[in-house]
Amino acid sequence: MRLQLSTWPQVEDYLESSRGIIVPIGSTEQHGPTGLLGTDALCAEAVAVEAGKRAGIMVAPGIPVGMAVHHMTFAGSMTFRPSTLIAVVRDWVTGLAAHGFERFLFVNGHGGNIPTLQSAWYEIHCETREATDRGGKGRDLRFAVQNWWAGTQVKAYCDEVFGPADGSHATCGELSLMHFLYPDEAPTTAGLEPRVAPTSAYHDAEHFRRVHPDGRMGSDPSLANADHGGRLFDIAVTEALGRYETLMAEE
Amino acid sequence: MRLQLSTWPQVEDYLESSRGIIVPIGSTEQHGPTGLLGTDALCAEAVAVEAGKRAGIMVAPGIPVGMAVHHMTFAGSMTFRPSTLIAVVRDWVTGLAAHGFERFLFVNGHGGNIPTLQSAWYEIHCETREATDRGGKGRDLRFAVQNWWAGTQVKAYCDEVFGPADGSHATCGELSLMHFLYPDEAPTTAGLEPRVAPTSAYHDAEHFRRVHPDGRMGSDPSLANADHGGRLFDIAVTEALGRYETLMAEE
Amino acid sequence: MRLQLSTWPQVEDYLESSRGIIVPIGSTEQHGPTGLLGTDALCAEAVAVEAGKRAGIMVAPGIPVGMAVHHMTFAGSMTFRPSTLIAVVRDWVTGLAAHGFERFLFVNGHGGNIPTLQSAWYEIHCETREATDRGGKGRDLRFAVQNWWAGTQVKAYCDEVFGPADGSHATCGELSLMHFLYPDEAPTTAGLEPRVAPTSAYHDAEHFRRVHPDGRMGSDPSLANADHGGRLFDIAVTEALGRYETLMAEE
Amino acid sequence: MRLQLSTWPQVEDYLESSRGIIVPIGSTEQHGPTGLLGTDALCAEAVAVEAGKRAGIMVAPGIPVGMAVHHMTFAGSMTFRPSTLIAVVRDWVTGLAAHGFERFLFVNGHGGNIPTLQSAWYEIHCETREATDRGGKGRDLRFAVQNWWAGTQVKAYCDEVFGPADGSHATCGELSLMHFLYPDEAPTTAGLEPRVAPTSAYHDAEHFRRVHPDGRMGSDPSLANADHGGRLFDIAVTEALGRYETLMAEE
Amino acid sequence: MRLQLSTWPQVEDYLESSRGIIVPIGSTEQHGPTGLLGTDALCAEAVAVEAGKRAGIMVAPGIPVGMAVHHMTFAGSMTFRPSTLIAVVRDWVTGLAAHGFERFLFVNGHGGNIPTLQSAWYEIHCETREATDRGGKGRDLRFAVQNWWAGTQVKAYCDEVFGPADGSHATCGELSLMHFLYPDEAPTTAGLEPRVAPTSAYHDAEHFRRVHPDGRMGSDPSLANADHGGRLFDIAVTEALGRYETLMAEE
Amino acid sequence: MRLQLSTWPQVEDYLESSRGIIVPIGSTEQHGPTGLLGTDALCAEAVAVEAGKRAGIMVAPGIPVGMAVHHMTFAGSMTFRPSTLIAVVRDWVTGLAAHGFERFLFVNGHGGNIPTLQSAWYEIHCETREATDRGGKGRDLRFAVQNWWAGTQVKAYCDEVFGPADGSHATCGELSLMHFLYPDEAPTTAGLEPRVAPTSAYHDAEHFRRVHPDGRMGSDPSLANADHGGRLFDIAVTEALGRYETLMAEE
C-alpha cells in the first residue's frame, strides 16, 4: 500500500491494525558514465513499494535526495547537507508519528546516507526524551534500516555472478536493478575505459574525482543486465520484508 | 529529460546548451475521503516530466512533501515545517547551481507551498548577495513557479466543466488528473455527504477539520473523471512550457 | 492603545475583554531617489496606531525591517534573511500569545514580506500542532494580514488620482502617505529622469538595479502630495479596521 | 540623520564622509505598575535620534524588542530568544555593512540585552574571520554599546536626585525620561504599595515575579518627573556622543 | 566528586541530598608567547575539581573550548561561534537537569565566555518558559558564574604581588596558577620583548593582533611563578565555594 | 604534544613540519552500576595523549560529551543532540583548519558517536564545497576515526581474555582501561546481579533501560582489572598510531 495512493480514511483503517511503515530513502548522484543519476532513489523506492505490495505494508513517499557531497564534482549530482537531511527525516517521521505510526523501516539505496539517517533517529529520540522530561506524552518510536544492496542474499548473489568487479559504487548489482526497472534507459557500456574502475578510499569531492575519474568505484558496468536485476529485485524485496518482520516482532 | 534517468555526462552535455531546469514540488496530504494523499506531488511530477519530454528540458527529482500543516488532523498527511522546506529548496537549488543550472521553473502542485517556496528563493538570494559582498563569485539565479492548477487555461476549463463545485481543495480538476494518471486507483465517490463540500476560511489544523470535516473544500468529487484529467494534463503541460519559455527569454 | 505606551496592568485589563492585537510590519529599503527608506515601516506603523486609537485595539510594536534582499544594491536598504524574519515573527507572536493574545492582524507595509510572514504563521502552527500531539495545552492562534496599500478602496483611490503612474514600488500612494505623515521630510522630485520609472519583473538585487536603475518601479513621484496622503491614510485605517473586525468575528 | 527618513542617495552621500552609524536597541517589557512597556525601546531610540541630530550621525531604525525573558510573567512583556536576537543583530549589521558602514554604536535601553548583543558581535566576527580564512574580502567592523542609563553623568545625576530609590528596574531615571518624552502618558503613582520596591537577585520569570511582585526592582516611581527626564535626556545624549567619538577615533 | 569518576548509582545517591553542581568552562586560546593554550580550561577545571573535593559537590566535565574569536590570528587558538556555545551549554544543562540538577555554578576561566554563557542561560529560561506556557512541567533552574580570576581576594592578591603588570590577558595570575598545576610545562620568559605588554582595546582578531602583537595584554609573565599559583589556587577555590554556598542558599 | 600544553609559537613551529592532529572524542554516560560515567571520554583522551607523546603528534583538547541519548534514563548521563555535536565538531575542526591543520584523526571512545561524527565531517565537506563553488580558497581536509575499543588487536585481546562476557557496553575492556588509568576509583563488583548482563537490541532511552536494567550490555565487570587495562592501553595506542600513519600517508 502506497501512502501516496491511499485516502486518509484508508490510512486511518490501516492504523487500526498496524503501526508499521516503510520509508524509502535514496540519493540523486552520479553512477559513473553509464549509470543513471537516480539509481539510489529509484531502486530503494521500487524495492520498498514491492515489499509493501506483497505484504500489505504502508509505504511512505521516498526521499529522493540524500547525503552525497563527495559526488558533487560530477554534473547532476545533488546533496543535502547533513543538517538538512536530519531535519527532513525528522519532519517525515514526526508527521507520520502524529497519526500513530511507531515502527519505521527505512529501505535505503545509498551508503552515504547511513550515518546521517542514524543521526536523525537520535535527534528524534532526543526530542522525545526532552519532551517526556517536561511531562509530555511518551511515544515509542523505533527505527531500522535495510540497505537493500547489503542484504546477505543480495551480496551473495552479486559475489557469485559479478565477483570483485561488482565494485563499491555504480555497482553491477544496482545497475542491474536499474536495467530491470528501466529497460529502455540503458546507456551502452561499450568502450568504457578502464573496463573495471579503480578502487580507493576518498575524502571530499575533489579527492573523489581525482581517484575515481569517471565516478565508478571498482565496477565493470558491462556485467550488469536486466536478468540479474530481476533476480536481485526479488531477493532484495524478500530481505526487506524479513527486516520489517524482525522490527515488528521486537518487544 | 529526467535528471534521475540521465548519466552525468548527459547532464554535462545538456548544460552546454541550456541553463534551465524544471523542479516539481508537491505535497502529501489528505484530499478528502476519496482523493489520494499523493495528489499534489504526483500531479506536479507528471506535468513536469511530460513538459520536459515534449521540449527537451531537464527535470529534477520532485519534492514529494510540502508545507501542509493545516491538513495534519487527517491521517497520512505529512508536512515540512517551513524552516525545513526552505533548507530543502535551498539545498536542491544549490546543488544544481553548482553544476551550472541558473533558471529554475518550479512546477507546483500545492497552494500551501507558495509562500515558503518564495521565501526559500529569497533565502538563496540573501546567501548569494552576502557571498558577493565578501568577494565571492557572482551568480545569476532566477526562479519562477507554475502552479499547474492555476494556469489561465486550466482554470477556464475547470470553470466551464465543473463550475463552482470544482472547489478549492480536493478539487475536481486535480482529482480528474489523478484519475487520468492512476486509472486503477479511483475510490468510489458514491454516498459522499454532502455531495458538495462546504467552503470556509481556515486557520490551523484543528480549525480546518472543524470547518471541513471530511477534508474537501467546496468540491464535488463525483464530477471528476479521467477524460477531463487527460484534457487538463495536456493544457497544464502546455502552460508550464509557456512559463518556462518566458523565464528563459528574460534578459 | 499602543502596547508600548501601556502598563502591564493595562494590558492585563485589555485581555479581559479582547484577545485581538494589531502588529505593524514594515521594511527599511530604498524607495527611489526621492522616497524615504523607512516608508514601509513608518506607513504601516502609522496606519496600525491610528486604527488602534479609533477602535480601542491594542497595537504591538512594529517590526521595522522586512524581507527586502532585492533592494540591497541601493545604499541604506536593510533586510532580514527569511529564516531570521520567521524567527522574529515567531518570537513576537509567541510572547504575546503567552499573555493570552490569540488573534493577530498584521498591518503590512511591504509586498516582499508577505510570503515570509505567511511562512512564519505556518511555522507557528507547526509548533502548536507538534506540542499538542505530545499532550501540550492547545491554543487557537489566528493570523491575518492587511496590506494597507492593496485595500480595495486604497487601490481605487490611487487608480483614480494617479493612474498607471502610481507604479508598483515607491508608489505615489505610499509617497503621498509619507508626505502626510512627515511633511517636513519631502525631497524634491524636480528633475527626475525619467519622470515615470520603467516597469519590469526582477530577480535578485543585481538584476533589480539593472532593470530599475534609480529604484522606482513604474511610479512618477511628482504626483504624490500630502493631501492625497491624508485621504489615503483615512481609507487605509478604515480598511484595516474592517479586516480586524472580520478576523475577530470568525467562528 | 535618521536612516528611515533619508533617501538612498542621501545615505550614499553620507558614506562618502563617514563609516559610522548609531543603532538603538531597546526592549518591550513591564516597567512596574506605572511604567510603560515600551520604556527601554522608546528611551533608547529618542537618545539615539537626538544624538544623531546634534552631530549629523546616521541613526538606523531601532530594535524594539530585546532579551527580556525574566519579565514574561507580566502581561504585555515580549522577548526574543537569545538565538533570535543574535540573528536579528547579525542581519541588521550585515545589511548596513554591505553598504559600507563599519562602526556601530548601539545605544541600548535594557540591561538584559547586553550579553546577547555582545554575543551577536562575536558571531559576526566569527563569520568575518571564517570568510577571510577562505579568501573572502576582509572587513573591519567595530562595535560599541552605550547603555544610556549607565553613563557616568547619568548615574551621578540619578544618585544625587533619587538616591537609592532610583532602583534597578523601572528606575526613576528611565521613568523620568518617559515623562519627558511622553508627557501625556503618565499613569498616576498614587497608592503604590510599597512605595519603594524590594530589591533582590532573580533567576527565571517565575522567580522574578515571586521576589518582585509588581515588577519594580527597588524604585519609587513617585520621584520621577519630566523635569528630571529632560535633564537626563540631555546628559544621556551628550554621553552617547562622547562614546561615539571615542569609537570613531580608535585606530 | 567528579561526575566523570562517579557511577550512575552514586549520582543518584548524590541527588537525594543536593540539587547543586559545578560546571567548569574554559577556553583554548593563545596566552602570549610563553603561556599555554589550555590555560583557561585547565585552570577552571582544576579550581572546580578542588572545590568539589573540599565540599563534596558534584563537578560536571568541563567545557574545554570557549568563545575566543579575537585570538584566532594566533596558531592553536580555538573558538566556538556563540550560537554553538549556546547549544553546548544548553545541552550540558538540559541533560543534567533531566536527572534533577537545578543549581549550576559555572567556574569560568575566560572573560570572553561571559556574555555567551549568560545568553545560554537566557535561552534555557526561554525554553522553560515556553514549555510551561504550553502546560509542561515547571522547573526551577538557577545559574551563577564564578570567574575565578576576578574574585575579590584573587584580585587583591594579584594587585598586591603583581601590580599593573598582572595585565588583562595572559595575566601573571593565571600563568602562576598554570606553573603550580603544571610545573614541568613552564616555557622560559627570558628575552620577552617588551617585558610588559601593551594594553589597548581591541575588536576583531586582526585588530587584536595589530595592537597585541605577541598576544599578551599588559602582562609581564616573568613575574609569574608556582608559589603565587599555589596561593591563588587556594584563594580561588575558597571564593568558588563561597559563591556556590550563596547560590544554594537563595530562596 | 598536547595543544593545551603548548604555546602558540610552538603550534606554529609544529605546523611547519606537519598538518596532522589527533582529536579525542568521548562521552559522559552510564557504564553500569560499577563503571565510571567518564569512561568513554577519559579512555579516548588517554589513548590520544599517549599516542601524541610517543610520536610527537599534536593532540587537540578532547570532546568530553557525545551522542548518548539512549543512556539518559540513568543518572549522570549527558548527551549532545546530534545537531549540536555536528556544530561542535565543525567548530573544533574549522578553528584548527584556520591555522593549517588538514588531517584529523579522531580517537573515539563511544560507538554512539560514530554516525554523528561522520555526519559532521560531511557537513564540513559541504561547507568547503559550497565555498569553493563561490570562488573561495580550496582546502583539503581529511578525517579518519580510530575507535580504540574496536581495533583488531584490542578486540583479539579482549576476545581471548574476556570471551563473550566482555559485552558490548560497560565492557570488560574499557573498564580494565579505567582501572589502569584511575586505580583509586574502582567500585567493587561484588554482588552484581546478574553477573553477566543481558544482551539485546535497544531503541530509545526508556527501551534501553527496560532491556538493560542496570545499564550494562552483556558484560561481567568482575573480569576487568588494571593489568588487562595496561596491556590494552598499549595496544590501543599502537593501533591509533597505525591509523594516523595511514591517514598521513594517503595521497
Ligand code: NI
Ligand atoms: Ni548507488
Ligand code: NI
Ligand atoms: Ni491538492
Ligand code: NI
Ligand atoms: Ni514601499
Ligand code: NI
Ligand atoms: Ni528599563
Ligand code: NI
Ligand atoms: Ni586566560
Ligand code: NI
Ligand atoms: Ni563506553
